[in-house]
Amino acid sequence: MTGPTGELSAEERNSVPSEKNSLRPNKRSLLSSTETRPPVLDVEKLRCSYKDKVILDEVSFQVLPGEFMAVVGPNGCGKTTLVKTILKSLRPHSGTIRIHGEDLIGMSNKGLARRMAAVLQNIDSANLTVREYVLLGRLPFFNKYQFFETQKDLELAEKYIALAGLSKMADAKVSEISGGERQLAAIARALTQEPTLLVMDEPTSHLDITHQVRVLDLVSDLKEKLSLTILVVLHDLNLAAEYADRMVLLDKKRQGVFNSGTPEEVLTEPAIEAVYQTRVKVHPNPVTKKPWIFLVKSSSANNGR
Secondary structure, eight states: OBOTTSSBOSOOOOOOOOTTTTTSOOSOOOOOTTOOSOOSEEEEEEEEEETTEEEEEEEEEEEOTTOEEEEEOOTTSSHHHHHHHHTTSSOOSEEEEEETTEEGGGSOHHHHHTTEEEEOSSOOOTTOBHHHHHHGGGGGGOOTTOOSOOHHHHHHHHHHHHHTTOGGGTTSBGGGSOHHHHHHHHHHHHHTTOOSEEEEESTTTTOOHHHHHHHHHHHHHHHHHHTOEEEEEOSOHHHHHHHOSEEEEEETTTTEEEEEESHHHHOOHHHHHHHHOOOEEEEEOTTTOOEEEEEOOHHHHHTTO
């Protein structure tokens, strides 16, 4: 059977914090009163733990069709745990995850992989060419006893290799291309699954700024072209602010959602300082007007500068 990454598997709303309550955690990201579209992803009262250690507790949020939703928070707050649970790699202690209204627990891995694709931090390329690697995304659509790709499979792979800007290196070994190019290949492979939901776990980790922008520009562009819904975990708050329609800020201390909403609503100085325990200044980006976070050195803060 296959999972959301398209590889063979061993087993089968919006709360706007006011100045007064900007430090209060929100248990639910509520839809606006005018929003009637059913969510693509609905996470409700999710509780995840490793043995007796609770990592996430009462986590609830929704991702609407066509949204670019970023999940942010400090190290150890449960971002990767959340992704693994959404991908069925981990089973939650309690709570519900629904994809297009269907309970995740009741979905087969193959059925899930036809709706959701994933791009993870580590890419196991083995000894494959870019084309062979991208074609792995068609495995959820193989029939029983099917051993070779169909013409449609080949055409879809070429289409997304081209959209990722990798046509000239389609015959190169994945192990021989750069980290940024491997991320683009992973996105192309995910897209060959023709998902409605694309889940990405820190896709810009370890990339230089050129490839960070290239990867997120591609994802943002494909969101519009393919009507994709995106859920992405990002460490960089400034990147998240630039690209996300809405954000979920996780708090390690509270083991759940601190607040959620647009970047302007989430990335306030009080909220960032409370969650990250770091003093910052937030000002609009002079070009895009999105929130831009500036770090303040401890010595400068102590000196009142």
